[in-house]
Amino acid sequence: MENSLFDLKGRTALVTGGGAGLGRKIAEVFAEYGADVAVCSRKVENCQETAESLQKEYGIKSKAYECNVGSEENVKKTVEAVIADFGKVDILVNNSGATWGENAESMPLEAWEKVMKVNVTGTFLMSKAVGNHMIENGYGKIINIGSVAGLKAEPPEVLNAIGYSTSKAAVHHFTRDLARKWAGYGLYVNAIAPGFFETKMTKHVIEQNADKIINKNPLKKLGDPRSLQGAALFLAGGASDYVTGQVIAVDGGASL
Template sequence: MNNLFNLTGKVAIVTGASSGLGADAARAYAEYGASVALLARRKDKLDNVVKEIENNGGKALAVQCDVANEDSVKAAIDEVMKHFGQIDILLNNAGVATAGSVENMSVEAWDKVMDINVKGIFLMSKYVVPHMRDRKYGKIVNIASINAIIADKDPSLFRHSYNTSKAAVRGLTMGMAASYMQDNITVNSIGPGLFESEMTENTLFKHEPFLRAYNAISPAGRPGKKGELNGTIIYLSSDASSYVTSQHILVEGGIAIV
């Protein structure tokens, strides 16, 4: 029986791949046989992850890219196509979070979150989907958040722009899924709970009252560990999920159970 999770011969793009969950996903794609294009704004950090993948026998390419800038995205996709000749998988992972409620957040802070978390997925998909349609094959996985469906109650942790942007990711995922399944392109989203990453390590993980409360109400009793998101990412990026589209899979240790 063929291994449905085997990604040999596939090319995956990972945005926000310079650290944290994005870098972990890039390593996982390489472990399952895919060639990986790592995109982020910090090229030096990308180079370190690429070197690690290559040292383990994988194929990888570092491409500097600002997902909120159309010219930057277009140039990045052109570079990936020139280097690998195809794009089979797109993991839209790049994201930011800014604290604040609608009362005290600046328009500039709001726009930054929307530009990266929502516009970034729009732009990446805009320039990747045509290549997938040409080959009648594609896997798009959008990283949303548990905060697309639940919100923090602690005023010090209000992140209204983040809640809004991640709910928008869910809506965009459904719209794209309905449009592109006929082209054999599946589009799904993942809603991680709390994982340690560059985004959270200096904020939520240092907010001890929040962390204690999170662990107390989570059936798992803890945040997610390094690598625990990779199984879902590989599943949605492989032929194991060939008839799965528009789904939103929560990876959150049960904290959303009501």
Template sequence: MGIRERFRLDGRVALVTGGSRGLGLQMAEALGEMGCKVVISARKADELDEAQTHLKRHGVEAKTVVSDLQQIERIPALVDDVLAAHGRIDILVNNAGATWGAPTEDYPDAAWHKVMNLNVNAPFFLTREVGRRSMIPRRGGKIVNIASIAGLRGMGRGVHTIAYNTSKAAMINFTRALASEWGRYGINVNAICPGFFPSKMSAGLLDTIGDEVIRRTPLQRLGDDDDLKGALVYFASDASRHVTGQYLAVDGGRSAI
């Protein structure tokens, strides 16, 4: 197989959570462009409809599934929908997430539970369901967890996101632990750690510290709509068949300093 063919994803089925906007939509677009049958899930039907229209304009046909991953008991139904449509799940992108800003001493209980439930619990239960119902029986699959450089370091001055940082650090070690366990099934598990990308989630924070972030980033820029696509396709494709348990920072070099 030539190197170009190793990056192709023709006919494979990919589920992207939080795929209706932002980084999730960008990654769904990349997978579709490389030949995947794409399924995107999110909480809001109207946003999924907009995302489906956006993808169609870019030549990507995508199935949508309305699913609130904080309702853990509904996760099997999400997997049911994907398997009913396509019969298998070859690629799982755990992208859906949440954040909350407050000083630790004042951090609301409900906020802590919301962030940890969506960023840690939901990916575990969804991954377990996909693994035992599709990937393990088929002896293969690609799991890509979207962590963050926030999971690699403490919070910057004036940034109060302790639950988010904690949850993303958990996802990095979840990736490593699962890779060591499921490698015997031919399943690759890796993580991408984005830096600062403009999105609905980061908008308020970047309004405050955006100029400082750019100044302290070696490449002197924020991420854009295309900057995660290459990393995702690499981890989702046969190009990374001998890579598992790893995380890749896509952050313009910010985590290097």
């Protein structure tokens, strides 16, 4: 695996929302391929359990941090702490996310603003803080987690969360625009747009609509964690050194 397209030895990754769900799966594959991994979220207990598990299973360095990605002050302190502990950040995964299910005509403003603050503002703040460090180093890989919901409009009976869908579309364009702005610094910015994977956030939707989602999917299945890990590993390592500004749908063809 050494010197392979996917080897991450000597790299340090920071994964937001890394204590559970897809964030944890991404943290795990980075550790599996040799990276040291910092994980952060508002619920630091989940991150602590993840960090301990990664260290034990893969023998890499891992540490947990509490971070509210919607707070610039909190983000700055977290990034400074990670750099102090690990020496650098080579890979950033903006995975922290929020959603709110509600009809568009009755969605409360505070719900809309909460989703935007975490999904869009949080992605910007973390990218800015880590990006400045990466620019100084002349290298960095930023991976934003979008969603197939930001690529197509789902019927309300499948997904009724207009704030979430809009925020993920914003993340996709943020990815493309930032990639263009930072390419000259040696930074790569890409996004993954997952389809329906079984996570805490999607549990209710899948429980209510699993058959409908699967039947409409060209591959006739829900997402499996290994597929998402493969996309993240590709974007984090040398295999993607000529790829930037892309939104890769990992959705079984649902966005076609």
